[in-house]
Amino acid sequence: MNKNExxxxxxxxxxxxxxxxxxxxxxxxxxxxxxxxxxxxxxxxKTTTIKMLCCLLKPTDGTAVIMGHDINKAPxxxxxxxxxxxxxxAIANHLNALENLILMGKLYGLGKEESKKRAxxxxxxxxxxxxxxxxxxxxxxxxxxxxxxxxxxISDFQVLFLDEPTLGLDPHARxxxxxxxxxxxxxxxxxxxxxxxxxxxxxxxxIAIIEKGIIIASGTPSELKNEFLGMQTMxxxxxxxxxxxxxxxxxxxxNIRMIENGIEIKAKKLVFDDIVDYFRSxxxxxxxxxxxxxxxxxxxxxxxxxxxxx
Numbered sequence: 001m002n003k004n005e006x007x008x009x010x011x012x013x014x015x016x017x018x019x020x021x022x023x024x025x026x027x028x029x030x031x032x033x034x035x036x037x038x039x040x041x042x043x044x045x046k047t048t049t050i051k052m053l054c055c056l057l058k059p060t061d062g063t064a065v066i067m068g069h070d071i072n073k074a075p076x077x078x079x080x081x082x083x084x085x086x087x088x089x090a091i092a093n094h095l096n097a098l099e100n101l102i103l104m105g106k107l108y109g110l111g112k113e114e115s116k117k118r119a120x121x122x123x124x125x126x127x128x129x130x131x132x133x134x135x136x137x138x139x140x141x142x143x144x145x146x147x148x149x150x151x152x153x154i155s156d157f158q159v160l161f162l163d164e165p166t167l168g169l170d171p172h173a174r175x176x177x178x179x180x181x182x183x184x185x186x187x188x189x190x191x192x193x194x195x196x197x198x199x200x201x202x203x204x205x206x207i208a209i210i211e212k213g214i215i216i217a218s219g220t221p222s223e224l225k226n227e228f229l230g231m232q233t234m235x236x237x238x239x240x241x242x243x244x245x246x247x248x249x250x251x252x253x254x255n256i257r258m259i260e261n262g263i264e265i266k267a268k269k270l271v272f273d274d275i276v277d278y279f280r281s282x283x284x285x286x287x288x289x290x291x292x293x294x295x296x297x298x299x300x301x302x303x304x305x306x307x308x309x310x
Contacts (some may be wrong), residue, residue, distance in 0.1 A: 008189065009188060012027065014061040022211045023050075033189055039197070049193075049210075053211070055071055055075035081157060084160070101119030146177060161190075162181070168193070185203075232267060234265045234290070239284065246263065255267060272291065
């Protein structure tokens with residue numbers, strides 16, 4: 001592979017601990033500039049995968065190529081172009097945010113002024129301005145996670161690994177951190193691991209679902225919803241809902257179920273305007289209408305349940 005080629009490719013990436021298979025021959029393809037989410041329950045193999053890609057664990061078999069560099073053949077070259085924000089928040093609690101970032105910059109070989117300039121930029125990016133002189137031991141969990149990610153951004157890396165970045169945060173802090181991660185999309189290649197379904201749905205360009213070390217599904221959030229569930233649901237309550245109106249609707253959408261004062265329609269694709277126009281043509285007055293898209297939660301839970309039953 002040409003070293004100018006970007007992104008991340010894993011080829012049969014495997015890690016065994018004795019008889020236990022932690023990661024079982026996974027093949028991923030992540031484009032440069034993409035935010036890719038590895039989604040799975042606790043113990044599925046997400047962190048083990050990250051550690052192999054960061055050259056912290058040697059694969060039992062297989063390999064990965066990151067921005068043209070093989071993790072087995074050129075681990076030093078890989079380490080020079082990546083950075084990682086681990087699950088554990090690794091910050092110096094007695095220092096303030098600016099001091100933590102400047103210290104990290106110096107560890108990466110940046111000069112004093114360059115470290116300070118970069119630290120100030122990251123404090124702005126991560127929404128920490130106004131708290132720079134305060135010891136980070138006084139920060140909330142969400143602020144500490146934002147600082148931890150800022151510390152991972154201090155170097156001029158090409159690839160960022162975020163290992164469960166919002167683990168343990170309350171819903172508000174999680175969403176605040178999502179806003180900061182969103183700002184990085186398209187600028188860096190990012191692999192994010194999470195077991196939060198909503199997080200993968202909100203942030204990822206592509207998702208791979210991992211269970212027991214095996215990739216059991218992959219695609220965009222929309223593709224996964226459409227492929228594995230594929231059904232939209234519309235519930236309509238209406239006046240003057242005649243049998244003639246219902247029979248005509250069944251010709252358009254065969255999967256119709258009667259409910260109290262209305263109907264429930266399921267189909268691969270429901271055209272909202274066509275249905276509303278049809279009801280008007282039949283003089284059926286819509287009182288209430290609700291449309292539900294398939295959720296990533298449904299996909300994930302169905303797939304995991306299927307995997308357990310195999």
